[in-house]
Amino acid sequence: MRELKGLYSALLGAFHEDGSINEKGLRQIIRHNIDHNKMDGLYVGGSTGENFMLSTDEKKRIFEIAKDEAKNDITLMAQVGSINLKESVELAKFVTDLGYDAISAVTPFYYKFGFEEVRHYYETIVADVDTRMVIYFIPFLTGVNISVEQFAKLFENKKIVGVKFTQGDFYVLERMRRAFPDKLIFAGFDEMLLPATVLGIDGAIGSTYNVNAARARQIYDLARANRIAEALEVQHVTNDLITDILDNGLYGTIKLLLEEQGIEAGCCRAPMKAYTPEMRARAKEIYKKYF
Numbered sequence: 429m430r431e432l433k434g435l436y437s438a439l440l441g442a443f444h445e446d447g448s449i450n451e452k453g454l455r456q457i458i459r460h461n462i463d464h465n466k467m468d469g470l471y472v473g474g475s476t477g478e479n480f481m482l483s484t485d486e487k488k489r490i491f492e493i494a495k496d497e498a499k500n501d502i503t504l505m506a507q508v509g510s511i512n513l514k515e516s517v518e519l520a521k522f523v524t525d526l527g528y529d530a531i532s533a534v535t536p537f538y539y540k541f542g543f544e545e546v547r548h549y550y551e552t553i554v555a556d557v558d559t560r561m562v563i564y565f566i567p568f569l570t571g572v573n574i575s576v577e578q579f580a581k582l583f584e585n586k587k588i589v590g591v592k593f594t595q596g597d598f599y600v601l602e603r604m605r606r607a608f609p610d611k612l613i614f615a616g617f618d619e620m621l622l623p624a625t626v627l628g629i630d631g632a633i634g635s636t637y638n639v640n641a642a643r644a645r646q647i648y649d650l651a652r653a654n655r656i657a658e659a660l661e662v663q664h665v666t667n668d669l670i671t672d673i674l675d676n677g678l679y680g681t682i683k684l685l686l687e688e689q690g691i692e693a694g695c696c697r698a699p700m701k702a703y704t705p706e707m708r709a710r711a712k713e714i715y716k717k718y719f
């Protein structure tokens with residue numbers, strides 16, 4: 429069984445202007461993450477992949493392309509969560525058959541699901557697949573909170589091996605590390621990679637690693653070697669970059685930065701906005717400033 433620990437790029441979606449999948453671009457982004465960024469893993473079908481705006485067939489196609497391109501060169505984790513539980517179950521089987529190393533699922537969102545409903549959701553997704561599940565916990569987007577005690581109940585299922593923790597409350601992160609030394613915790617906020625590493629995470633999954641992998645690797649390695657002051661210098665530059673990216677439009681700007689490196693990263697999917705000339709010009713400035 430493949431090691432799941434390490435740094436993952438959250439794979440971007442690549443789309444043509446009409447919203448269809450840009451397969452050539454997607455393959456280039458995947459190769460870039462493997463060959464140039466030297467990532468440990470790819471998180472396919474997450475927020476960064478604009479997954480929640482895609483049909484089931486499109487999600488499957490992206491999972492297929494990623495596996496076909498990556499083969500066994502990198503760890504592959506597939507985000508299969510959806511508030512359509514039947515779809516999640518179908519996707520979990522699909523990616524497991526494709527040979528993905530693990531699955532992940534966002535907490536069910538939109539309706540205010542109670543904890544027993546959330547637990548039933550995870551138990552149902554993993555019931556018929558022989559794989560490992562990493563819970564995708566991102567309360568600022570889903571509105572769903574899970575307490576440390578509730579995580580303990582979810583973790584009673586041995587197939588649920590960890591959590592992607594995208595939350596700024598590091599008291600909770602510390603409590604989680606303390607309570608679950610044998611579970612995998614992945615940090616989800618790239619701008620807090622250093623403090624998360626100090627608290628003992630097992631890896632991190634992020635959108636900006638598609639372009640900022642070298643700095644992320646430095647932060648992670650320096651922090652783990654207890655060279656905190658040096659890691660902080662790199663985190664400062666990283667956070668200047670992330671602030672500029674966020675100001676200009678998160679996923680679109682990352683794609684435009686990849687375009688500067690010759691990668692056909694394509695457009696974002698509507699209802700995300702199309703690139704404006706100003707946004708393109710700003711992305712060029714950001715590229716010159718940081719790369």
Ligand code: SI3
Nearest residue numbers: 438474475476594616617618633634635
């Ligand atoms: O694609 C995914 O599901 C992620 O891994 C998401 C990841 O946690 C990113 N979060 C979102 C909402 O995009 C972060 O990498 C985030 O973009 C970054 O920290 C900038 O805020």
